[in-house]
Amino acid sequence: MEHDVPSLPEEIIVKILLRLPTKSLLKFRCVSKSWLFLISSYDFAKAHLKNSNDDRLMFGSKGFSMDLYTWSPQSAADHSAFGGTIYPPLDQNLLVQRVCIDCPLYEPHDVVWFEGSCNGLICLSSSDESLSLWNPTIGKAKKLPNSGTVLDFDYYGIGYGFGYDELIDDYKMVESLSFEPFAGAPTLDIQLKVYSLRANSWKTLLNWPGGHAFGGSGKFLNGAIYWSVHRLDGPIEWVIVSHDLSTYTFSVVHLPHLHNEDNDDVNVDVKVLRGCLEICCERNTHMDIW
Structure with missing residues (x-):
């Protein structure tokens, strides 16, 4: 005797998915075609961004070869251990996280500068005077004309x-x-x-x-x-x-x-x-x- 698999109403599923981190959503796109369509839709992306409460700052290092770091002001306030320094030793620091620059438009030896970020998008410039927009979460990038x-x-x-x-x-x-x-x-x-x-x-x-x-x-x-x-x-x-x-x-x-x-x-x-x-x-x- 076959039994129907119980399922949640679609509006409940959407509310649950909107609370998940982006990396989890990327994995869940393979659950079904309907989930792939939902998670990939523009309206869902805007709603997920609006629902996000991540207030982490992103900044570039001052060295010639740039590194990217993220930093949580709230975590720093709750667990202050470095006297307010924004560049503490990385091997001792649990608040600052290094972001790997794996932008598909650049090679590891390229000189890249961090120009700004907005809504998860990062703007980068390089020594060849080119500009690009990069979404590190989904690994996509676009070189600007x-x-x-x-x-x-x-x-x-x-x-x-x-x-x-x-x-x-x-x-x-x-x-x-x-x-x-x-x-x-x-x-x-x-x-x-x-x-x-x-x-x-x-x-x-x-x-x-x-x-x-x-x-x-x-x-x-x-x-x-x-x-x-x-x-x-x-x-x-x-x-x-x-x-x-x-x-x-x-x-x-x-x-x-x-x-x-x-x-x-x-x-x-x-x-x-x-x-x-x-x-x-x-x-x-x-x-x-x-």
């Missing part, structure tokens, strides 16, 4: 910002180039380009509000990328420029006077921590964090 930027300058600086445009469900990369238009120029020119993953193309922005020297790479928060910049044609006054990825508009946040009585040099960089914008003012002898 060339932006067309020509680095034929005696002096230039180039940086990137990577983020998500929720309005049109699109990932975008911003390339900022500051360069000396001619030898001995009194100031720098700025060129900004934006790559859209959905359109798979670059566009040039012409409405940069000002500022010549960038303090660091752009940081993504709540639909915008934030840059720390200052002008070179007057007193050094740092500002924060926010770039809305949906509207391509900019706004400027002025900072208070940062130089102290000793007139120490100061470099301002922006960071994001737990959903808040963090301003790091690095001086000759110490660092102030807002």
